Amino acid sequence: MKLVQVIMVGAIFALSGAETQAGDVVSGEERYKVNCVNCHGTTGKGMASFPPIIGRDQEYIAERLTQYRAKEMVGPNSAIMMSLVGELSDEEIANLSAYISQTFQ
Numbered sequence: 001m002k003l004v005q006v007i008m009v010g011a012i013f014a015l016s017g018a019e020t021q022a023g024d025v026v027s028g029e030e031r032y033k034v035n036c037v038n039c040h041g042t043t044g045k046g047m048a049s050f051p052p053i054i055g056r057d058q059e060y061i062a063e064r065l066t067q068y069r070a071k072e073m074v075g076p077n078s079a080i081m082m083s084l085v086g087e088l089s090d091e092e093i094a095n096l097s098a099y100i101s102q103t104f105q
Helices: 002-016 025-035 058-069 078-085 090-103
Strands: none
Touching (some): 058 078
């Protein structure tokens, strides 16, 4: 019976979107400075062919980073993004997406 309850609670979390990690903004900022700043800039406005990330919510950023990590083509800069996020953990993606969504509004 307890197994059924655990499964039901897990399903409710999954349906509500509560499974998304909150992310650590400070750690996300550190990672941003290493992986992202050269293309998206210090203000998230993007540079040259690299798009702005201002105004993107955490879920959107996390989904895109997860797609790039999975080697999915999303746009013209996908190959570059794949090489930059290919080794990121789920936690690092959560941290980055938290930092980006809270900093570049």
